[in-house]
Amino acid sequence: MSGNSISRERLEAPPGRIYSETVLEPGYRFMLEHYFAALAETNLAWAAMLVETGIVEPETGARLLDAVVALEEAGPEALGEFNPEHEYFYSHMEHWLIERAGEEVAGEINIGRTRPEPLTRMALRERLLGLTEDVAALARTLLDMAEREVETVMPQWTHFQHAQLSTLGHYLVAIVNALERDAARLLAAFKTTNQCTLGCGALAGTSYPVDRDLVAELLGFDGVRENTIDAVSGGDHVLEATSAIAGLMVNLSRFSQDLYIWHTEEFGFLLVADEYAGSSSMMPQKKNAYPFEYVRARAAHAIGDAASAYGTLHNTNYQDIKDVEEEMVPPAFRSLEEAARAIRLLEGTVSTMEIRRERMLEQAGHGFAAATELAATVHRAGGVSARTAHRVVGHLVLQASKRGLGGRDVDLALVQASAQAVLGHELDGVDEDAVRRAMDPRAFVDAHAVPGGPAPERVREAIAAARERLDGREADVAGTRARIAAARARLDDMIKTRRQAVV
Numbered sequence: 051m052s053g054n055s056i057s058r059e060r061l062e063a064p065p066g067r068i069y070s071e072t073v074l075e076p077g078y079r080f081m082l083e084h085y086f087a088a089l090a091e092t093n094l095a096w097a098a099m100l101v102e103t104g105i106v107e108p109e110t111g112a113r114l115l116d117a118v119v120a121l122e123e124a125g126p127e128a129l130g131e132f133n134p135e136h137e138y139f140y141s142h143m144e145h146w147l148i149e150r151a152g153e154e155v156a157g158e159i160n161i162g163r164t165r166p167e168p169l170t171r172m173a174l175r176e177r178l179l180g181l182t183e184d185v186a187a188l189a190r191t192l193l194d195m196a197e198r199e200v201e202t203v204m205p206q207w208t209h210f211q212h213a214q215l216s217t218l219g220h221y222l223v224a225i226v227n228a229l230e231r232d233a234a235r236l237l238a239a240f241k242t243t244n245q246c247t248l249g250c251g252a253l254a255g256t257s258y259p260v261d262r263d264l265v266a267e268l269l270g271f272d273g274v275r276e277n278t279i280d281a282v283s284g285g286d287h288v289l290e291a292t293s294a295i296a297g298l299m300v301n302l303s304r305f306s307q308d309l310y311i312w313h314t315e316e317f318g319f320l321l322v323a324d325e326y327a328g329s330s331s332m333m334p335q336k337k338n339a340y341p342f343e344y345v346r347a348r349a350a351h352a353i354g355d356a357a358s359a360y361g362t363l364h365n366t367n368y369q370d371i372k373d374v375e376e377e378m379v380p381p382a383f384r385s386l387e388e389a390a391r392a393i394r395l396l397e398g399t400v401s402t403m404e405i406r407r408e409r410m411l412e413q414a415g416h417g418f419a420a421a422t423e424l425a426a427t428v429h430r431a432g433g434v435s436a437r438t439a440h441r442v443v444g445h446l447v448l449q450a451s452k453r454g455l456g457g458r459d460v461d462l463a464l465v466q467a468s469a470q471a472v473l474g475h476e477l478d479g480v481d482e483d484a485v486r487r488a489m490d491p492r493a494f495v496d497a498h499a500v501p502g503g504p505a506p507e508r509v510r511e512a513i514a515a516a517r518e519r520l521d522g523r524e525a526d527v528a529g530t531r532a533r534i535a536a537a538r539a540r541l542d543d544m545i546k547t548r549r550q551a552v553v
Contacts, residue, residue, distance in 0.1 A: 162256030
């Protein structure tokens with residue numbers, strides 16, 4: 051070793067000031083914040099494996115384990131400030147171990163290893179599980195709301211025009227269904243991420259008889275990324291994670307945009323609680339629904355972070371390279387953090403907002419969103435084809451709109467006048483009660499009992515099914531966490547046994 055440097059014998063000069071300030075020190079600080087625990091645990095697992103396989107003598111292994119345990123217990127503060135002579139984060143940790151146990155012992159931690167480690171995977175997997183749990187918490191809040199609002203009739207839109215009638219409960223189940231798919235994509239990203247790369251060497255593995263499977267098991271991975279070139283070169287787990295997060299945030303942004311509009315004076319469907327609203331320094335009447343703006347903006351950040359990860363990786367060689375090893379990771383961590391905050395903000399906002407049910411019902415009856423049911427009534431009772439019934443009702447809406455009439459004003463006389471204009475004759479079999487029933491918002495919702503439709507009994511079925519799927523997903527996540535915890539417990543037992551064996 052030359053001075054305080056590690057592995058710089060090939061070089062004649064220490065890291066330059068500008069290189070240190072712009073690359074090494076920021077990288078050290080990032081890794082110290084995000085990777086300390088993962089690297090300490092990785093060192094423990096690797097050292098334990100070296101002893102178990104006989105690559106390292108038990109006494110040397112025990113002393114090495116003692117040093118790593120002491121560092122893990124001391125925490126990241128033990129490594130102190132960045133030292134340009136130590137260069138990388140990994141080297142700072144190795145220096146600490148050398149000072150504790152000597153180079154002859156601490157140097158053995160490097161057997162068969164290079165600096166790319168599964169640290170990103172360990173930090174990323176924890177964050178993916180946490181975000182999946184956050185999504186589940188929001189979904190439960192929305193399902194509770196949906197259960198309360200299964201009979202809250204409201205209009206729904208296509209191309210932002212009144213289309214058909216539904217309920218708020220029905221709408222909220224749709225959002226939950228989207229979140230379920232988002233959770234599935236997050237867990238798929240977790241599955242890709244939770245593969246151990248230790249033992250890959252620099253790209254060709256090692257001639258030492260290391261046990262890659264044992265290390266993977268001790269660190270709670272589901273398996274080994276087998277091909278050693280793929281292990282050191284692949285970055286698609288980060289791409290998959292950022293894509294899943296971006297998709298989640300797009301869905302949350304669209305949901306927020308709906309609520310944002312419904313909060314306006316023009317809609318008046320809901321009112322955000324004062325605790326989640328802002329005011330104006332100039333306009334005393336303002337009550338601004340700021341949380342929805344924040345969620346939308348952070349969705350844009352997530353899209354940008356995903357694009358950043360993809361952009362960083364594209365056109366890079368398939369090998370260990372800084373683009374893969376370091377530069378594509380910060381956007382992923384930032385995206386995960388912002389998504390978690392956005393979900394927490396949105397959950398608090400929606401769980402406390404006031405739902406104005408009468409206003410929703412009023413708007414449901416004012417427009418012509420029940421026109422499809424009127425057309426169905428004309429078709430079934432009037433003895434005409436479905437397309438002809440559509441033409442009759444379309445003409446009716448045109449004439450009613452010209453006269454300033456709304457959905458509640460539609461009666462049999464309007465239907466017959468439209469039929470006369472379109473067909474040249476009135477309809478037989480259509481009566482006043484049938485027309486009124488077709489245009490009644492509550493009757494419309496009750497009649498639409500197709501699976502997945504807005505009829506209250508169907509929405510209640512959908513809520514129960516969603517809760518069951520959510521229970522299963524939460525149990526899977528809890529089981530995954532338990533397996534990772536059990537792996538750490540096994541590692542701790544192995545460390546304890548090896549340390550005691552040489553006392």
